[in-house]
Amino acid sequence: MATRTKTNRRDFLKIAGTTAGGLFIGFNWLGCESPKMEVLSNEQVLSQAKNFNAYLSIAPSGDIVIYSPNPELGQNIKTSFPMVVAEELDADWNKVRVLQANLDTEKYDRQLTGGSGAMPHSWGRLRKAGATARYLLIAAAAKEWVVPSSEITTSEGMIYHKGSGKEASYGDMATAASMMEAPEDIKLKDPKDFKIIGTPVKNVDNAAIFTGKPLFGLDFYREGMKHAMIQRPPFGMKIKSVNDAGARNVKGVTDVFTFDNNVAIIGDSTWPLMKAKKLLKVEYEADGLVESSSDHDRLFREMLDSWKADERRRDGNVEMAFKNAAQVVTAEYQCPFLSHSPMEPMNFFAHVKENSAELIGPTQTPDRAASTAAQILGIPKENITVEITRLGGGFGRRLRADFVEEAVKVSKAINAPVKVTWSREDDITGGAYRPAVRYRFEAALDAKGDMVGYKLKGAGINTGNSTRQNNFPSGAVDNVLIESVNHESSITTNAWRAPITNFLAYAEQSFLDEVALVAKKDPVQFRLDLLEKAKANPVGGELSYNADRMIGVIKTVAEKSNWGKNPNVSQGFSVYFSHRTYVAQVADIEIENGAPVLKKITAATDCGMVINPTGANHQVRGGIVDGMGHAMYGNLTFENGLPTQTNFDKYRLIRMKEVPQVDVHYVASGYDPTGLGEPALPPTGGAVANAIFKATQRRLRSQPFIEQKEFQDINLEIRRG
């Protein structure tokens, strides 16, 4: 499929199940019998399949089609969602085909990827979708065999009646079952009977990925499609003049024009556009704040010292607690901007027609893509289709619709289908970063070394609230003050994997390590004591976390990492709750030939039930690698509104040889599953920094570590085993 043409799939879907979450049956369509073929194509299966609801169709051949509505960017949702449906259906996983659903706000709600929220949102819906279809298949068999439903059993896509010895496949009963009415209430399986959930099911797109099939947005080509690249302005600037003579002279460039504050270059293939872009001469002038990183460093001081802050939480009498404190510990932590840098740069296809538009590409928010296009074009949103390709990473960058907006505007301007491709340089310099933040922490200790006061003030560049005021240690300390202060910058920012907590966790967990040291307490026991207090007698109002579950991961990681047992290993501890999931980590550093070697990170995670152990391990390990890589190396600085680092030669990402061993453990807490795309990342920087302190007595209070003067002569090595 070199070009993705729409077959009748969309029409087929239109007559399928109705409500969001789609549990409604009542559709009857095309009852033709399947030809007896060994392997049917997806199109063949779809042309015969009976739709049971928004997620699920069953063909007379026994092939089961499960639609995965949420965008897949590596979090493995395209495999784990169908596993849940197939589980309750009692399907034979080998007969399941998974298709990415297009945007359909009638059938699905929350059809987006962000906030690690898909599984907790859809867990119940997916189970019901599978269980309802199973119920109907049983009912159809009971009717045909004239036996009670209660005597019928199912297993791996087969229906059995023991008494009469009758049996049928799901395919045999699909037509009859799809015409029956769905029950209001449906009994779900007891988790102890799960056969698919909890097993290591392989990524459903493996074969396509490993043979180079077109899957990603950038792989989309269509006959007659134009290509476009765009020159965007530095932050805080606007176009003063454009000289496009050189660009227009490049063979293969068909048009150059200015729209908004951008210059679009149009052509028939990608390379001429890349050449032409280098020949564009665009002069810019200030149109707002034109900032450099040195401005931010100065601003952080001013914001923390003298700007009026927003109070986010206040418990007890903080002023009194600090006045009466036996000791006060204070520290500041700072992080830089980061680019998301997914391996697939931003891109999108748009074909704007007279009163409709077709959008195809990698987006975490297909609904936002449709709304954006509708608004630009002034046409009803219903007239816009969005086909979601696989995403070559996202990390939050693809929550935005700026790249969709560009594709729509360019397609409209040139009156042709167009794919807008961002170069890597465009992707890194084109905005929407993890914001730079500086935190000021203060802790008041009483004479016993107990933390009786805690203050956090966060200063951020376009962060909004840079704190998470209801997270730990709130609830565990009698006197708490949490404030945030924000500077509105021309540099665009956006959610970046584990927004805010991707840095806050490191800062806070490093600071608590400092406090534990001053209090002469073991860092793990220090947290456990605080959590026991939060559990027994929580301080203040709303708290976002469950103290028991946090205690659970701490105890598990302490046990699995042999915390404090080996005097030759310098260990750093960190724990964080974010996105409904609890993760504790311990980093191990050993001294070899006089040099500290980071060898291992042990993680304990409570994400409730683990749907797919392979996928879960991927997310935990991947989050740790990501968290460590950016803490060590990630840095995006600015000079007069322009990023200094523009590609992977200067914007450093972690590589294979920079990754320690990662051991992954789970706490079986018995809760429903929560997401894992983000929560393993936040604790990692803290665990690594605390281990580095333990081994070298150097406290790293800013990221990236490699650029801190405290880090320079440590000569940290990273090796497995």
Added chain:
Amino acid sequence: MATFNLKINGKAHTVDVEEDTPLLWVLRDHLGLVGTKYSCGIAQCGACTVHLNGAAIFSCTMPISSVGSDEITTIEGLSEEGDHPVQKAWEEIDVAQCGYCQSGQIMNAAAFLKKNPSPSMEEIENAMNRNLCRCGTYHKIREAVAKAAKI
């Protein structure tokens, strides 16, 4: 524009492009072989890795004019049925997260194992260090390369 006669995946192809066009964009834009990925364009990430006479190269910085009659192999031509030992190992170990970098990883691993059929872990890491994976699948990649060496 100039005409280039190329040998790709055992087949002859003729393309009419500017001579500075990187092999990557000839493959993707002109021949529909989109398994070879664009990511950095400056030979830093390895997503564009293909084989030139069996050796792993970055196709993003290889002008088409310097390819000549050399044999190119892309991920699409690594095996007929997707069953090259490296592809089998990648499936068995279930390596991918987003998957975007994996064809480049597989092509690099395949060329490396041809040169060094029974590598040490250190040799695997040295060879694979030139390929970036933003999702952080490095543990599985090294495991899969070691596995492929045994298939």
